[in-house]
Amino acid sequence: MMTTVEIRNLQKSYGNLEIIRSADLAISSGEFVVLVGPSGCGKSTLLRCIAGLEPITGGNLLIDGDDMTVADPVKRGIAMVFQSYALYPHMTVxxxxxxxxKIANAPKPEIRARVLEVAKLLKLEALLDRKPKALSGGQRQRVAIGRALARKPRIFLFDEPLSNLDASLRGEMRVELSKLHAQLGNTMIYVTHDQVEAMTLADRMVVMRQGVIEQVGAPLELFNNPVNRFVAGFLGQPPMNFIRFASASQAGQVMNGELPGGGRLTLDxxxxxxAVSTEGLELGVRPEDxxxxxxxxxxxxxxxxxxLGGETIVYGRLAxxxxxxxxxxxxxxxxxxxRLAFTIAHERLQIFDATGRNLRYRTEEAVTIERRGDLVERSPV
Ligand SMILES: Nc1ncnc2c1ncn2[C@@H]1O[C@H](COP(=O)(O)OP(=O)(O)O)[C@@H](O)[C@H]1O
Ligand SMILES: [Mg+2]
Incomplete structure (x- = not known):
């Protein structure tokens, strides 16, 4: 089953309040796309616009090439799973x-067969006669996913489905969701503020900030090649270090950096x-580098x-x-x-200009730079 989703210049406002500025995103059939970003950046709003639960202020939504911008939610072939499960308490699993x-008037034997099929897939067979209050959080979330699965939607939308679960269960459910996606092969769009969930589940991640898509790409692509300081700092735990440094001179394309405490860095x-302004430069170094x-x-x-047993996290201060x-x-x-001295894995460092842009993405052409090694230390200190 082919199911592509495309949003073109999508805008969403509530009155004068602009929530999504202008979003463009093309999702391939069967892709697991994760929308990630801080709380309030507009992830749920974008998801609800795709589902048809919110009218779109401007732009277009295409599903399998058909314009669904104003289509009725049920016509879109979408099922959505929420953080709050939203199960009916008086009904059994x-x-x-x-x-x-049932509300689509499917024949009873067909419903029964499909419920069993879904229950088997989600390991809920033994719980079919229970009411939600007799289930654990993880089981409830599996029922909510089962309810979405039963109707065989073209597209699954998930809005922070694991946020109410404790950490270990979240880890388990993450693996289950990955397996489910591999089994079903449906297009899935998943919202989370949790970067670990995003990194582990996504074929492609969409990093959002304040209603704007900052960068789209495979998890490691974004981790290794962040377009700006925001994406760089959002991914990775502990977060990337941003070190303000002075660039004492800049002859041609050689940058001589002076690090706090007297260290020197010479970069090609x-x-x-x-040309790079020497004002407001920051070195981006991941703690593990x-x-x-x-x-x-x-x-x-x-x-x-x-x-931590397997690793040691050191928090310190520069001069x-x-x-x-x-x-x-x-x-x-x-x-x-x-008092410690650290070397930096130079092939992995980033430099951000005063606007927060990664120097490696400074020009139109540089946006396509994907490989490391563009910034090379010439004379190690
Ligand atoms: N119905 C609404 N009316 C006005 N503002 C809203 C409405 N729904 C969401 N917002 C605002 O839109 C912004 C994005 O919200 P949301 O999409 O829920 O963010 P996220 O899911 O990324 O946490 C927030 O500032 C929120 O207050
Ligand atoms: Mg949300």
């Missing part, structure tokens, strides 16, 4: 799962980047150490007071008060 088919910028070494250019005083977080493999013997 079987009745909840079969409810959509590819010609496509063009640093290593303790006497030769390191970043000197920090350790404030807090978290020993000028800027915070620095490092994630080291294993059980490093580091204590508060230690």
């Amino acid at each position: 079987a009745e909840n799962i079969g409810f959509g088919l 910028l590819p010609p496509a980047i063009g 640093m290593a303790v070494s006497a030769a390191g250019a970043l000197n920090a005083t350790v404030e807090v150490v978290e020993q 000028d007071g800027q915070a620095l977080t490092a994630k080291l493999a294993g059980q490093a013997g580091i204590r508060a008060g230690d």
Whole structure:
């Protein structure tokens, strides 16, 4: 079954309040797309516009190439699963799962067969006669998913379906959802504010901020090649370090950076980047891309150490007071008060200009730069 979803210049306002500015997104058949971003950025609104639960202020929605901008929700072939489960408390699990088919006047034997099929898929067979109040949170969410599955929709929409579950159950359900998608092959659009959920479930992620799509791409593509400081800081835990640094001189395409505490960094910028203002530059370094070494250019005083068993998180401060977080493999013997020097994995660092844009995406052409190695340290300190 082919099901593509395309939104073109979609806008959504409530009165004068603009919620979605101008969203463009083309989703392929069978894709698992995750909309992710901070609370209030417009994820649910965008999902509800696709479902037809909210009228669209401007732009178009196409499903399988057909214009569905103003189509009735039921005509869109969409099923939606909510955070709140929204089960009918007086109905059994079987009745909840079969409810959509019942109101669509499907014959009873057909409903029964489909309910059993769905229950088997979601491992709910033993619970079919129970009422929702006799189920755990995870079981309730599976029933809500089952109710969406029963009607064989073309597209599944999920709005933070795991947010009410505790952490370990969330992890389990994440794996189950991945398996379900692999089994069914339907197009799925999933909303979450949880970057781990987004990274693990998505074929492609859509990172949103304040009603604007900031970047779209495969999880690792966004993690490795963030278009701006926002995307860079949103993905990764602990978050990327942003270190303000002075660029003492800039001869041609060579940038000489002075790091807090006297470390130096000399970078070759590819010609496509063009002239760079030396004002407001920030180095983006992920905590896991640093290593303790006497030769390191970043000197920090350790404030807090978290020993997680498999890894050690070090929270420190640079000479000028800027915070620095490092994630080291294993059980490093580091204590508060230690003074450490860190080297940076240069092939993985990013540089952001004063507007927050990644220098590697500074020009139209640079947007297509996907590989690392564009910013190279010439003379290691
Ligand atoms: N019915 C509404 N009327 C006015 N503002 C709304 C309405 N629904 C949502 N909003 C606003 O739209 C913004 C985006 O909300 P929402 O899509 O729910 O964000 P998210 O799901 O990303 O947390 C928020 O600022 C919210 O207050
Ligand atoms: Mg929401």
